[in-house]
Amino acid sequence: MPAFRQVGEKQLPQEVIFMAWSPKRDLIALANKVGEVLLHRLANFQRLWSLPPSESTGKEVTALAWRPDGKILAFALADTKQVILCDVEKPESLHSFSVDAPITYMHWMEVTEESSVLTSFYNAEDESNLLLPKLPALPKKLNALVLGGNAGFIEIYAYGMYKIATVTGVTGSCLALCLSSDLKSLSVITKVEVSPESEPEITYFQLDTSLLSTYLPEVTRMARKFTHISTLLQYIKLSLTCMCEAWEEILMQMDSRLTKFVQEKNTTTSVQDEFMQLLLWGKASLELQALLMNQLTVKGLKKLGQSMESSYSSIQKLVISHLQSGSEALLYHLSELKGMALWKQKYESLGLDATGIEEAITAVGSFILKANELLQVIDSSMKNFKAFFRWLYVAMLRMSEDHVPPELNKMTQKDITFVADFLTEHFNEAPELYNRKGKYFNVERVGQYLKDEDDDLVSPPNTEGNQWFNFLQNSNHLKESPLLFPYYPQKSLHFVKRRMEGIIDQCLQKPADVVGKSVHEAFCMPLYKASKSEDPTSQLFKLPFLWNDKSSNLHYVLFTMLESSISKIYILKRHTDTSRSADNGLLAVDFGNFLNSSINENSGTSCYSCLDAHFYDDETITVILAENSEQEGKERILAQLPLSSVYTEENQGLEFSWNSAQRLDMQCEDIPTQSVTIEGQWRVLENMKAQYVAVNGIRKVSCVLSSNLRHIRVFEMDVEDDGEAEEEEEEEMLQCRFLLLSCLNKYSAGRNTPNCSQFIL
Secondary structure (H helix, E strand, O other), X not given: OOOOEEEEEEEOOOOEEEEEEOOOOOEEEEEEOOOOEEEEEOHHHEEEEEEOOEOOOEOOEEEEEEOOOOOEEEEEEOOOOEEEEEEOOOOOEEEEEEOOOOEEEEEEEEOOOOOHHHHHHXXXXXXXXXXXXXXXXXXXXXXXXXXXXXXXXXXXEEOOOEEEEEEOOOOOEEEEEEEOOOOOEEEEEEEEOOOOOOOOEEEEEEEEOHHHHHOHHHHHHHHHHHHHHHHHHHHHHHHHHHHHHHOOHHHHHHHHHHHHHHHHOOOOOOHHHHHHHHHHHOOOOHHHHHHHHHHHOHHHHHHHHHHHHHHHHHHHHHHHHHHHHHHHHHHHHHHHHHHHHHOHHHHHHHOOOHHHHHHHHHHHHHHHHHHHHHHHHHHHHHHHHHHHHHHHHHHHHHHOOOOOXXXXXXXXXXXXXXXXXXXXXXXXXXXXXXXXXXXXXOOOOOHXXXXXXXXXXXXXXXXXXXXXXXXXXXXXXXXOOOOOOOOOOOOOHHHHHHHHHHHHHHHHHHHXXXXXXXXXXXXXXXEEEOOXXXXXXXHOOOOOEEEEEOOOOEEEEEEOOOOOOOOEEEEEEEEOOOOOOOOOOEEEEEOOOOOHHHHOHHHOOOOEEEEEEEEEEOOEXXXXXXXXXXXXXXXXXXXXXXXXXOOOOOOXXXXXXXXXXXXXXXXXXXXXXXXXXXXXXXXXXXXXXXXXXXXXXXOOEEEEEEOOOOEEEEEEOOOXXXXXXXXXXXXXXXXXXXXXXXXXXXXXXXXXXXXXXXXXX
C-alpha cells in the first residue's frame, strides 16, 4: 500500500480540543479552548467559517458530532447546558435545546436496518405537505443523536431534535458512546469514581436497546411526528419573538405622558373630561394645551400614529401568516399522533398515551383562541387609534392656527361618537394600575399580550355582553366538555404559549421515559484504572474509542493499558445482539519493534507505544505510534493497521477467559496477543510531536494533531507519495522521448536526412 500524502499543515492560534471530519464532504470541524467552533476545508486547510463563543449560547465546548448526511454539525456547551445544531453552509444556529447535565460526549448515527414496512413508509407521500405549510425536510432514514454526560446521563434524540429515550442506571461520567446501526445495543465507556481517595476506573458497558429495534417502524413514525412537533414549537416561538420585536416602546408614550399630566396638573378635572371638552366644545385648558403642543407636539403625534400603524400591521401579518398557520399545523400533527396512540397494539409499548396527547391538543386549541383574540384587539385598536389621532391632529392644528386640510376637517356625528366611546373606555384614571405598573392609563392594549409575564392582563377583553361566553360559564356540562377549548381571557399570549409548551413536553416525555426504562445492562467489564493527575485536556481525545461495524453488526472498543503493557493496544469485540457472542472477543496487538529496521537503524532494539487509534473503516485502524527509546527526538509515526493482520487463521481459536471478579488490567497477561508488521502503510511524522488523530475512511483523509494542540497536518491516505509520483513521471517522459526518437528516425531514413537522435538526446 503506498504511503500517505500530506496536503495541508497549519499552526493554529488557539489550542484545539475537538476534531471531527464530515462524513460526506472534505470538511473538518474544530473546537478550541476559548469556545470557538471552526469549519475547515481539506484543500490547504482553508477556513470556511467560525462561530465565536457568546454569552447566550455558551463558551465551553465539550463535544462535536456530524449528522450522518454531513449537512448539520452539533456541538455541546457545558456552561449553558445547551446543544446547538448548526448549518454547514453558514455559522447559524438552526435548532437548540437544553439538557439537565453538561454533555461530555456525542454520537450521531443512522439506522441501516431495512424492512418492507420501512421501505413502504419511506416511499409513501406525506399528506401533511399537501395541507400544511412546508417544514424543513428530514432525512428519510431515522438518525439519532446520543448524548452522554456526568453521573450516567444518557439521552437519545431522534433526528437530533426531539428526545425519544432517557437512559438511567449507568454509573460514572460518559467518555464514549456508540449506538449500533440496528438499534439493538448501545456501547458506553464511563469513568467511575469508586472513592475520592482511589484512582477512577474506566468501565465498558453494553446496554440492550432491543425495544427500539423491535419496534423500528413505529419508532421511526413516532420520531418523525415528534420532530415535526418540536420544529413547529420552535417556529411558533420565533414568530412570537418577531411579534415582540415589531411592537415598539414608542407606543407607550401616550400612557406615560398622560400619567405625568395627572401628576402635574392643578385642576380637579379628570383627564377624560379634559379631552371630552376638547372634543365637544373645541376648547382645551392651558395645561392640556401645554401637554399637547409642548410635550406631544404635532410632529410627535404624526410619528406616533405612523409607528402605531406600522407596528400593528406587522404584528397582524405575523399572527395571520405564521402564528395561526403554525398552530394549525401543530394541531394536525398532534391529532395524527393521537390516532397512533389509539393503536395500542403498535404504540402502547413505546409509551404513547392518548390521554396526554388529548390534553396537548386542548392546550393548542386554547393558544389558537388567544391568537384570534389578539387579532381582534389589533383590529379594534387600529380603528380606534386611527380615528382618535385624526381628530387630535386636527385639534392641535387649530390650536397652533395652522392650515387644516379640507379632507381632515370633516367629522360626522358618527365619528364624534366613536371618539367619545374611545375616550370613555381608554382614558379612565386607574389608581390601582399605578401601584402595579407605575402608570394611571393603559391606552395601548396590544403590548400586554406580548409580555412574558404570569400576571393577568391589565385591560382584559370585556366579556360582559358576550352571550356565548356567559352561557358557557353558567353551564357546568359544557364548561368541562372536551369538545370545547378552554379560554383564558385574563392571560397574555405568552402565558398561554408557555402553558401549551409545558403540556406538550410533558405528554411527549412519557415515551422517552418508557423507552429509557426498557434499556438495561447486558454486559459490564471494568477495564483499567486511570490516572487522577492526568491533564483534563488530554482526556478529551484519549482512548478508549468505540466503533460500530454496520455490515457485520459488531461493536469494537480500542483501548490501551500503558501501565501494564506499553507496546500493546487492545481490541474488544462484541456482537450488537447481546444474546450472541463474537469470535476473538478480546485480543492484544503488539507493535514491538516492527518499524525499527526501516526507520532508525542506529537506535538499537526498540518498541512502539500507541498514542491514539481510530477506526479508519470497518477493515482498518489508523494509529499514532511513538518510539519508546531513551534518546532525544523520538519518532512519531502515522500508520494503518489492517484487521486482517490482527484476526488471522493462527489466532482463530484463541479466546480469552475473563474473570468477572477482577479488572481487566489485572488479567492482561492472559489476553491472547498478536504481533503485527506493517509494510508500506506508515509514514514518519518529521518535526512534529504528533499525539492525536481524526480520520474519515469515506473521504480517505486523516488529520494529525500535535501534543501542544496547535500544530495540525492533513493527509490523503490512499494516494501515492510525491517521490514515487515523480519517479513514475520520469519513466513516462523517458518512454515518450524514445517513442518520439523512433518515429523521427524512421521518417529521416525515408527522406535521406541526417539522423535526429543527437538532437533528441
